[in-house]
Amino acid sequence: MSVKLPSDSVATPTPAIIADERERLDELLNRIHRLTAEGEGSSGIVVTPSARPAPPARTASKPADEGWHPAEPTSFRDAGLSNSEVENLILKFLGARAESSGREISDQIKLPFRLIDPLMQQLKDDQLVAHKGAAMMNDYIYQLAGRGRELAKKLTDHCTYYGAAPVLLSDYVESVKAQTIADQHPTEADLARAFSDLLIDKRMLLRLGPAINSGKGLFLYGAPGNGKTSIAERVTAAFGLHVWIPRALSVDGEIIRLFDPSMHEEAPLGASSGLIDDCKIDHRWIRIKRPTIVVGGELTMDSLEVTLNTVTNISEAPVQLKSNCGTLVIDDFGRQRMTTDELLNRWIVPLEKRYDYLNLASGKKIQVPFDQLVIFSTNLEPRDLVDDAFLRRIPYKIEVTDPDETAFRKLLEIMGRSLKVTYDAAAVDHLIQKHYRATGRPFRCCQPRDLLLQIVNYCHYTKQAPVMSPETFDFATENYFAVM
Template sequence: MEKAGINESILEAIMYRFLLTAGESEGRKIADQVKVPFRLVEPILTRMKMEQNIAYKNATATNDYVYILTETGRQIARNHASDCTYFGACPVRLEDYIKSVRYQTIEGQYPKKADLVRAFSDLLINPKMLNRLGPAIASGRGMFLFGFPGNGKTSIAERVTGAFGKYIWIPRSVDIDGDVLRVFDPMNHVLAMPEENTGLLDIGGFDKRWVRIERPTIIAGGELTMEMLEVLCNSDTNISESPLQLKSNCGTLVIDDFGRQKMRVDELLNRWIIPLEKRYDFLNMASGKKIQVPFDQLVIFSTNLEPKDLVDDAFLRRIPYKIEVENPPEQDFRKLFEIMCRITKVPYNADAIDYLIKTHYLPVGRPFRNCQPRDLLLQVRNFCLYNDLEVELKNEYFDFACDNYFSVM
C-alpha cells in the first residue's frame, strides 16, 4: 500500500461508502470501483469481515464473494458518508501528482518548426506568423494574441497544444489530507486510454487511479469568473473540484476575448501575476488548508483589444510574447476561398472571386479578414439552396451575400 502511495484508511472509507450506495457487490467489482488491484483490496475486505462490519451474501463462480454491510458496518459507512460522499477511484497523493506534472511539463520541450506545421496543418498560416508563433510556443510561458476579430486568434490558440506531445497522465482525484480534489474532468479532458492488459495492474500495466488524456486545451471566454480559478467545494458532498488552471496543467489555457470577462481585468491580473512568473499557485481547500500546486501551462490571452490598453507594464512583462494576428494579404485571402470552397462544397470560380475583390473590397478600402471567405460562401450556398438554384459562384450571388454580410460593418 505504502509503495503504491495508497492511504489505507481513505481507501477503506471509500469502500464503505460504495457498499452503502450499491447495497452489495463482488470483491472484484469493489476493486474496479476504487481502481485499486484486487490483491490490495482483498486483505481489507478480509479484515472488515473479521471485524463483522461486512458479511458474505454468497460466493461467486470466480472464487470471489458478494459482500454486504452488517448493521455496524452500515453505521460506519454512514459516518464516512457524512464527512464526504465520494466513492470513486482512490485518490493519489498530492506529491505524486506534482511529480507527474514536472515529468510531463511543456516547459523545456521546445517544439520545432515541423511540430508547428503539423499542429496548424488544417489552417492557412502565413510563414511570417508561423515564425513569430514558434518561439512563443516553444517558451512554454505565455502570450497575447491580439488583432481584429475574425482573423483566427481563437483557431490558432486552440491548436497550440498540438505542437507538444500528444498525451499526458493525470489522476482521477488527489488526496489533500483527507479532502478529495477531483482533477479529471470529462467536460474538459479527452480520455485516450491505452489498451488494457488482462490482469489487474499486471507487470506492464498501469495504475488505474490515473487516466491518459489528450494534452489539454482549456478555453475560458466571457463566462470566466474568479470562482472558476479557485477550488470549488460542494457543501452537500464535500467533494472539491479543481480550478481551470490546474485542469490545464501540461497543456494550454486560453483566455478568449480577454477584457470582456464578467470579472474585472485587474482581478485576474492580481490573481495570476505571481503564478505566471513563479509557475506555481496556491489554492485554498474548504477545510482551510492552503496547498501549493504547479502552474504549468501555456497561457494564451486572446483579445481584439490592444494589450497595452488592458494591462499595466508589470503584467505585460510577465507575458513575454505579444503577437498580432494581422489581416491576410490578398494572395492568402484568395487561397482561403480555394480551401473553403472545397470544405463548403461550392465549386471554385476565380472570375467570381476577382469580381468580389474588385467590387466589394478594393474600391471601398475594406480590409480582408480570415473568416470572410467561409462566411460569404455560406451566404451564397444558402441563397442557392433556398431559391432552388445550382450551388455556384456568380457575381450577383456575391452581391447578395455582401449586402447581407456588410450591411452594418
C-alpha cells in the same frame, strides 16, 4: 488406521499470507505467458490470474513511446493511502450499489484486486460486509451488513465521494515535473504539423515558434475574425501528445476532483497483445491528450480557486490546475466579468515563479504547480489593458494581421472544397471588386467560411447546386455585412 490431528495443529492462513501467495501466482503465470509467447506465439489459450481483475478497461499495456507513467502500487502505503481511507470508499460504494463483487469494487476505486481482496475479508470479519454469494475467479458478491450500513450512511453524510482512490498532492507535483512543458521544445516540423489544417503565414509560425518554446505565455492580439482562437487552440498539438493526471487529489483528507471530462479528452491505452493483462499502470491516474482549456467572458475569480460543493463536500480544481502540462487560453481578454487588474494581480507571481498557492475550504493553503502555456487572446491593444509590469512577464506579443488578397482567394478555394461549393474565379473577382475594394472593407480570415455558408444555405433553400456566382455572393454579402 487413521489418525485425527488436533484442530489446533492446522494453521489458518492470514490475509497477508493469502495476498503473498496470490502475488507469487501472478508472477508464475506471467513467466509462463512470456515463455509461451516467445516459444509458440499466440496459442489461443487464455490464462487468467486468480488474483487480478479482468474488466475491459484493464486490458492495456504501456506503449513503447510512452514517457513517464504512474506505476501500479504494491501496497496501500505505496499508494499513499491508509486502510481506513480505502475502507471508507468501499463502504460508500456498497451503500450506493447495494451489492458488488470484489473485482467490481477494485475497478471502481482503481486499486489492484490483490490489495482489495484481503481487505474485504477483514471487513467481513469485522461484520461490516457479508457474502451474498460466490462470483467468478475466487471472488464473492458483497453487501453491507447492519454495522456497515450505518457506518456507510455516516461517511456519505460527511462526503459523498466514492470514485477512484485519490492521489497524494506530492505525487501529483512530481508527475508535473516529469511531464512539464518546459522540457518540450517544438521545432518547425512540429508547428507545421500542428497548424496543418490552417492557412497560416510562415512568418507567423516563425514568430510563434520561439514563444511556444519559452512556455511562459504570450499575447495574441488583432482584429476579430482572423483566427486568434484557432491558433491558440492548436498550439498544444506542437507539444507531446499525452500526459497522465490523477482522477482526484487528496490533501489532508480533502478530496479535490482534477479530471474533468468537459475539459480533458481521455486517450486510452491500446489493447494488450499478450495472453494476460500485463499492464502495471496505476489506474487512479488517467491518460489524456495534453489539455487545451479555453475560458472566455465567463471567467471569474472563483474559477481560479478550489471550489467546495457544500452538498457533496467534494472540491473542484481550478482551471489553471486542470490545464497543467498543456495550454490555457484566456479568450476575449478584457471582457471577463472581473477586471483585468484583478486577473493580472492574481497571476502576476505564478506567471514568473511557475507555482501557485490555493486556499482550501479547511483554511489550509497549498502550493501547486503552475505549468502551462498561458495565451491571452484579445481584440484590444495589450498596452491599453495592462501595465508595463505585467507586459514584462508576458515577453511575446504577437499581432494576428488581416490576410492579403492572395491569401483571401486561397481561403475561398479551400473552404469551397470543404463545403462542396464550386469555385469560380470570375465570381471571386466580382466579390472583391464590388464588396471590398469599392467599400474599403478589410479582409478577414473568417469571411470566406461565413460567406460560403450563406451560399450553401441559400442554394439548399432554392434547390440548386451550391456554386459561387455574382448573384450568390451579392445575396450572401447583403445578409452578412448588413450592419457591418
